[in-house]
Amino acid sequence: MTNEVVIVGAGPVGLFLACELTLAGVRPVVLDRLPERSGEQKANGLVGQVLRLLDHRGLHRALSGAAGAPRPVPRFVFGAFPLELHRLDGNPLHALPIPQHRIEAVLEEHALALGVTVLRRCEVTGFTQDRDGVTVDLHGPDGAGQLRTRYLVGADGGRSTVRKRAGIGFPGVTSPDPVSRIAHVLPPEGLRTTDDGKLLLPGCPTPFGPWTHTRTEHGVFVISPFGPDAAMIATMEWGGPPVDGAGPLTLDELRASIRRVTGADLPLAPARTAGPFTPRRTVGHNTRLAERYREGRVLLVGDAAHVHAATGGPGLNLGLQDAANLGWKLAAELRGWAPPGLLDSYQDERRPVGERVFMHSQAQTALMAPGPGITALRALVGELIAHPDNLARIAALMAGSDVRYDTDCPHPLAGGFAPELTLDTPTGSTRLAELTHSGRPLLLDLTGGALGLADRAAGWKDRVDVLAADCPQAPPPAGALLLRPDGYVAWACAPGEADRAGLDRALRGWFGEPRI
Incomplete structure (x- = not known):
């Protein structure tokens, strides 16, 4: 039997990737060498855009115990500088103090509810790949064995066996x-x-x-x-x-x-x-970053692809969004509708984000070091952070809300994470995040259907949902939005400007050819 995807590592990133693949119609197998979830204290919370991503999957309430959208934090810290974020209009930085073992518990419960198979006491000892798949060598409860899979994903941490066996360099400091x-x-x-x-x-x-x-x-x-x-x-x-x-x-x-x-x-x-x-x-x-995130049919995600100082808590923000980015693209490849280059865009999009975390985690550590030179530097940086524009840039950097993926769409929302919106739909008022729990692409007409985009997307109805709603926000941020499964805007248009040609390019470019 050939599995579609084998994920090595049942930490938060591996579990979340398994959930994303399952939502997209792929049944992964997760392997972990430990007999049960680790109670070791690692991350102390979730910081940044990842909380909005988890809200898009209906998981924020289970993690926080609170209904509604994640709320920005009024204060945070950057390199031992206090950030008075309550001074900002549109503070982008969310944070939730929660121990990693609780995060893993919620994600494993979600994964098992979706039908994900998690095999414990299974340690990967090696693998070989060919043009059709990967043969994984492992040692499990019954001794040595093998699994055959079409793709292998290493979510097995900074000392990743998968990365090492794939021959992927891990340069850094x-x-x-x-x-x-x-x-x-x-x-x-x-x-x-x-x-x-x-x-x-x-x-x-x-x-x-x-x-x-x-x-x-x-x-x-x-x-x-x-x-x-x-x-x-x-x-x-x-x-x-x-x-x-x-x-x-x-x-x-x-x-x-x-x-x-x-x-x-x-x-x-x-x-x-x-x-x-x-x-x-x-x-x-x-502080290390993998030279590449893919070697043939082997891919890396989370700490297997990058490690860095924990200052500011960027690790799970980075790793869980890696998983969200990879999940739907790998599923599209397996389901046969991925446009050329879609799976390679995982590295193209996520490795630069890893480089930015590489940069700011090192910068924060340097700013906390002792010495008169650093004290003088801190005096200057403190003056800069006091300015609201610079404070806003630091907050966006820490949140990851400054991430913009390349699109050929000129709308200011294109390439960024979907805005927080409350919408009037045929079934009542709802938040945009509540419409994305299925993990499917979504074409959202914010004019109540006046733009007439449903027919334009009919050829993609097997993989793209279409919804018409009214946006009471004045003025509305867009006339329509095409959302990728990871929550990022693939295309948008202004109210009254349907841009059907641009929508057609975006649908083909991200979701393949139509099936008429």
């Missing part, structure tokens, strides 16, 4: 600094709160904002109380004493780091309540 330490502890005795909500440590004159990075001349300090029984404390240090990265982090080691970074000597004890921040140390950072 590895640094021994900074050393990061984090733990869930009892709030220190003598902790005080200032009138403006900042925290004062006993014996330290520097106030620290909760849930933000505060740079000192000796490193970075983070403290965030979780009530009277727990607090999260973290440090980052450059050029500190030698570290034995193999041993577990102790509270005495964290206490010594706090003393070096802040000058405060804090007694530390384990928190009285359970929390996600088990003592953890990370030595240095690794």
Whole structure:
């Protein structure tokens, strides 16, 4: 038996890719070497455009516990600079604090509900590919075996076996600094709160904002109380004493780091309540980007294609949108309607986004380092960020809302993620995100059908949904939108300007030839 797609790695990215493929009519198999979901604390939340993407799949409520659209956060941090995002009109940055194990649980539940097969205790040991598919060697519960698949996708993390076996280079930068330490502890005795909500440590004159990075001349300090029984404390240090990265982090080691970074000597004890921040140390950072995202019938997604510093939380924003971009294109290839070059456009579109995360994660780490030169640079950058235009650019960079894919459509919405809209449809008022749960392309006439586009798209009815609705927003942002399954606008036109020739080009260019 030949499987259509085998995905290696049942983390958030691999699971989400499996869901996207299933929605598009492909039944993938997911392999993972672990016997069950890992409880290891990795990502601490979701940041950026990915929350709007998950809203488009109906998953935001399950993750957040809240109905309605994701809400922008009023404040965030960039390179230990506080970003006062509430000052912006149209703040684009969304964030949701949620531990990665909870994200994986929601995505696995969604995948299983869709009928995705997840095989655990299956470790890929190698593979060979030919013109028709890939033969995957694995070791499972019953010993050595093989699977045959038309495509193999590596979603198996920064040390990806799939990437290595495919011979894809992973160039980048590895640094021994900074050393990061984090733990869930009892709030220190003598902790005080200032009138403006900042925290004062006993014996330290520097106030620290909760849930933000505060740079000192000796490193970075983070403290965030979780009530009277727990607090999260973290440090980052450059050029500190030698570290034995193999041993577990102790509270005495964290206490010594706090003393070096802040000058405060804090007694530390384990928190009285359970929390996600088990003592953890990370030595240095690794910033690497795969030379290519595809080698024949083998593709990379998520951390298998890129690793970077966690500052600002860009990892899942990048990886889950990789999966959304790849899923429908790979399904189109398997279903036989993909136009030429569609699958290759996965790398063309997503690798430049990886390069931008590569850039800004390194820049943020550099801005937090100690030293008088960095202090002077921070003074300048602080002045620049204070300007609303620059603040808006940083917010868009962190959110990924500045991503624009190439289209030949001149409308300002074309190439970007779909706007947040409330629409009047024949069945009642609804948000645009609620119309995209199926993961199918959508041609949306915002004039209630006055543009007469349904007949124009009739040849694609097997793969493109068509809906006429009224947009009460004045003025409406467009007369019509053609949305790709990943939420990006493939084509748009102004009200009263149907541009049927442009729509025809977009339908053929993204969704293949019509079937009459």
